[in-house]
Amino acid sequence: MPNPWTTIGTRLIYQNPWLSLREDQVIRPDGKQGVYSVVEMLPSVGVVAIDANGDVALVEQWRYAHGKNSIEIPTGGSEKEDPDIQSAARRELAEETGISARQWRSLGSIDNSNGATTDVANMFLATDLTVGPPRQGGDESLRFFWLPFPQVVEMALDGRITESVTIAAVLKAELLRRMGQVVI
Amino acid sequence: MPNPWTTIGTRLIYQNPWLSLREDQVIRPDGKQGVYSVVEMLPSVGVVAIDANGDVALVEQWRYAHGKNSIEIPTGGSEKEDPDIQSAARRELAEETGISARQWRSLGSIDNSNGATTDVANMFLATDLTVGPPRQGGDESLRFFWLPFPQVVEMALDGRITESVTIAAVLKAELLRRMGQVVI
Numbered sequence: 001m002p003n004p005w006t007t008i009g010t011r012l013i014y015q016n017p018w019l020s021l022r023e024d025q026v027i028r029p030d031g032k033q034g035v036y037s038v039v040e041m042l043p044s045v046g047v048v049a050i051d052a053n054g055d056v057a058l059v060e061q062w063r064y065a066h067g068k069n070s071i072e073i074p075t076g077g078s079e080k081e082d083p084d085i086q087s088a089a090r091r092e093l094a095e096e097t098g099i100s101a102r103q104w105r106s107l108g109s110i111d112n113s114n115g116a117t118t119d120v121a122n123m124f125l126a127t128d129l130t131v132g133p134p135r136q137g138g139d140e141s142l143r144f145f146w147l148p149f150p151q152v153v154e155m156a157l158d159g160r161i162t163e164s165v166t167i168a169a170v171l172k173a174e175l176l177r178r179m180g181q182v183v184i
Numbered sequence: 185m186p187n188p189w190t191t192i193g194t195r196l197i198y199q200n201p202w203l204s205l206r207e208d209q210v211i212r213p214d215g216k217q218g219v220y221s222v223v224e225m226l227p228s229v230g231v232v233a234i235d236a237n238g239d240v241a242l243v244e245q246w247r248y249a250h251g252k253n254s255i256e257i258p259t260g261g262s263e264k265e266d267p268d269i270q271s272a273a274r275r276e277l278a279e280e281t282g283i284s285a286r287q288w289r290s291l292g293s294i295d296n297s298n299g300a301t302t303d304v305a306n307m308f309l310a311t312d313l314t315v316g317p318p319r320q321g322g323d324e325s326l327r328f329f330w331l332p333f334p335q336v337v338e339m340a341l342d343g344r345i346t347e348s349v350t351i352a353a354v355l356k357a358e359l360l361r362r363m364g365q366v367v368i
Contacts, residue, residue, distance in 0.1 A: 001327060062186075063295070066304075067187070113348075115261070116301075117301065162292070164348040
């Protein structure tokens, strides 16, 4: 299908280091004039890091926007300095957990809140791990721990895990494992 | 873990019918002052509607924020008038596809872009379907079609589907099916 929207103008509403908001003046698919506001973010990453025992690296952190703790795989935004998206994943994993991995496999990407944001999360399966000291930033307060992969799948199914990138990456990895396409 | 952030002020930056942006002044986990901006959205819904043949109702639409077409289950924001979230799911499903369903089962919820937005998507499995005429709004331009459930799972795994709610709901449904907890 061709793009049914026409953009006739745009203005920047807000910008901080993590996101910007722009409001476009548009002609909608029905031919009427309207506005479409877009929250722009750099691509993000999420990493399912699994050690030789089959345990997954998880972080629990307070999610300010939701006002609750959330158990997640290491996730984060890319930075302009990251040479590519897998480098961003390596950096985030090292920052949040101290882990470095020798084996990387893409689990594809997901579009979050795609009616309103440009957030694309790139997911990876990382294995063959070495654990060093984490380097958490001042705006992060994380608890890092390990759980067996089957238990993490259970938590993604029963609601103990609710973060979208974690759910997509863990369930993808589990189905690929059942189909014999990855070994965990 | 207790909330490690303190909010010391807030201001509304922007508001339209679909989202608002606020910027909070905060004391961060490391004790320094900073800002945290939050994109507020009402809860959203996504529905895996499966007919008696095992076919799934899908919609393809141009996603303005991403500048591309996206194949998705019917999804959408709730409205203040929706009496509850399942009613919102019924309304969205009827608007986008004309389908009404007699059997509804929750597939839980996911938090999208939870570092920046309040977007919580509530997912449902809908069966025992009746198909009537859709009632699409003027800001929507959708192609509605059916595909067999196993093919939709394949598309969620191989990257032809990238929308987060669709991936989470379809992969959850597939794993629950394999575990004998739902019949599809």
